[in-house]
Amino acid sequence: MSNLNVNGQEIPLDKEGYLRNLNDWNRDVAEELARTEEIELSSAHWEVIELLQEFYRQFELSPAMRPLVKFIGQRLGPEKGRSIYLMQLFPPSPAKIASKIAGLPKPTNCL
Amino acid sequence: MSNQTLALCRAAPYGSALAREGIEAVLASAAMEQEIDLLFLGDGIFQLLDNQAPEAIEQKSLRRNLMALPMFGVEQLYVCQRSLEERGIGPDLIQIPGAEVTLVGNPGELIAPYQCVLSF
Numbered sequence: 001m002s003n004l005n006v007n008g009q010e011i012p013l014d015k016e017g018y019l020r021n022l023n024d025w026n027r028d029v030a031e032e033l034a035r036t037e038e039i040e041l042s043s044a045h046w047e048v049i050e051l052l053q054e055f056y057r058q059f060e061l062s063p064a065m066r067p068l069v070k071f072i073g074q075r076l077g078p079e080k081g082r083s084i085y086l087m088q089l090f091p092p093s094p095a096k097i098a099s100k101i102a103g104l105p106k107p108t109n110c111l
Numbered sequence: 112m113s114n115q116t117l118a119l120c121r122a123a124p125y126g127s128a129l130a131r132e133g134i135e136a137v138l139a140s141a142a143m144e145q146e147i148d149l150l151f152l153g154d155g156i157f158q159l160l161d162n163q164a165p166e167a168i169e170q171k172s173l174r175r176n177l178m179a180l181p182m183f184g185v186e187q188l189y190v191c192q193r194s195l196e197e198r199g200i201g202p203d204l205i206q207i208p209g210a211e212v213t214l215v216g217n218p219g220e221l222i223a224p225y226q227c228v229l230s231f
Contacts, residue, residue, distance in 0.1 A: 055182075058175070058178070058179075059175050059176060059178055059179035059182070060171040060172055060175040060176060061138070061171075061175075061176055061179060063179075063182065064138070064139075064142035064183070065142070066141070066142055066144070066182075066183060066184060067142070067179060067182035067183045067184075070182050070184075071182055108135060108138075108139075
C-alpha cells in the first residue's frame with residue numbers, strides 16, 4: 001500500500017500503512033484508515049484516538065500497549081483503561097492500529 | 112533487585128544519537144515489562160533540563176520522551192549529585208512529574224548491586 005485516496009486526494013502512506021506526513025491527518029483520513037483495518041469508528045473509538053493524539057503532543061512518541069492502557073485509565077477511568085477494552089475497539093494490536101488511525105507514527109518501542 | 116536493570120545516561124541530548132538510542136532502549140524494555148532504573152551522570156544531566164529547543168535542528172524533545180517514563184512504569188531516576196554541582200544545575204531544574212528523582216553522592220555504590228548495567 002502506498003497511497004490512500006480520500007475525497008479525491010492521494011495521501012502518501014508508508015509500507016505498513018502509516019501516514020508519511022502527520023499533517024495529512026483529518027477525520028476523513030481517519031475514517032479511511034480505519035476502513036483498511038475493517039473498523040467502523042464509533043464515539044468510543046474517537047475518544048481513544050483523541051487521547052492518543054494528546055499523548056503524542058505531550059510526550060512526542062506513540063505509546064506502546066502498557067503506557068497506552070495507563071494513560072487511557074488516567075483519563076477515562078479504570079473501566080476503559082484495560083487492554084481488553086482496547087482490544088475490542090482496535091483488534092488485533094491496539095497500540096499499533098489505534099496509532100495508525102490517529103495518524104501517528106508506528107510505536108517504535110512496540111516490538 | 113536481582114532482575115533489575117540500571118541504564119546509565121551519560122550523553123548530552125543532541126550531540127550524538129546515543130541519548131535517544133538509550134531512552135528508546137529503556138522504553139522498549141519497560142514496554143516488555145522489564146524493571147529498569149536510570150542513572151543520569153556527566154553530560155547526561157542535560158537530558159533532564161526543561162529549556163531544550165530541538166525544533167531548531169528538526170529533532171524531537173528528549174525531555175518530552177523522558178516525561179513519558181512514568182507512563183511506561185519507570186519511576187525511579189537517580190542523578191549524580193557531583194555531575195549536577197559541576198554544571199551548576201539545581202535539583203529543582205531536573206524534576207520529571209510522576210517520577211522520583213534521587214540524588215546520588217556515590218554512583219559506584221549505587222551501580223554495584225545491579226546485575227545488568229547498560230551504558231549510553
